Amino acid sequence: MRIADYQLFRTFVSSTIIAGDTLVMLTPEECNILNTHSAGTMMQALGMTFIPTADNAVVVDMPISSANRQHQGIVHGGAYLAMAETAAGAGSLHVAGMDCSVCGIEVSGNHLAMSPTEGVVRARATLLSAGKTIHVWNVDIADETGKTLSTARVVNRIEKIKESK
Numbered sequence: 001m002r003i004a005d006y007q008l009f010r011t012f013v014s015s016t017i018i019a020g021d022t023l024v025m026l027t028p029e030e031c032n033i034l035n036t037h038s039a040g041t042m043m044q045a046l047g048m049t050f051i052p053t054a055d056n057a058v059v060v061d062m063p064i065s066s067a068n069r070q071h072q073g074i075v076h077g078g079a080y081l082a083m084a085e086t087a088a089g090a091g092s093l094h095v096a097g098m099d100c101s102v103c104g105i106e107v108s109g110n111h112l113a114m115s116p117t118e119g120v121v122r123a124r125a126t127l128l129s130a131g132k133t134i135h136v137w138n139v140d141i142a143d144e145t146g147k148t149l150s151t152a153r154v155v156n157r158i159e160k161i162k163e164s165k
Helices: 003-011 028-036 042-046 077-096
Strands: 049-051 058-063 100-111 120-130 134-142 148-160
Antiparallel strands (some): 049 058, 100 148
16 A cells, blocks of 8 residues: 555554554454455455454455365465465554554464365454564454364564655
8 A cells, every 4th residue: 555545544543552452453444445455456356355343353354266266176275375464464554553564574374174165264363462563463264154274373564654855
């Protein structure tokens, strides 16, 4: 996102970090902005959408389709990692603010179960640590029954955007 997009996004931010407890929730307005700005990106190509939540998580849904399946008809593990980085990145942007740039520097995952061949999978990202320059997220990806299919750890680097002179 460009700085103008950050400003629009931050207009709707209603949560902050308070004494180590995270209130990382994306409102319907924030999700709408993020979903609109995913046009022309991998997120759109894979069908990812941000879902509003009233708790301490960032939620992304992805329908299972030919865009994210591997040759056996199940979701490709790389699509799960893309979901994880997408959810954690939006969460870090939400927490860090419009004057910051967020970049994933480490993503690791464990695929725990075979995915269904149709339906929707859901990523749920929760913030484990929010420092000034590093955020660490846990992301669980589940099927429509709630069965955990994959779990990932995402580390994001946070940098203040320097104003151009």
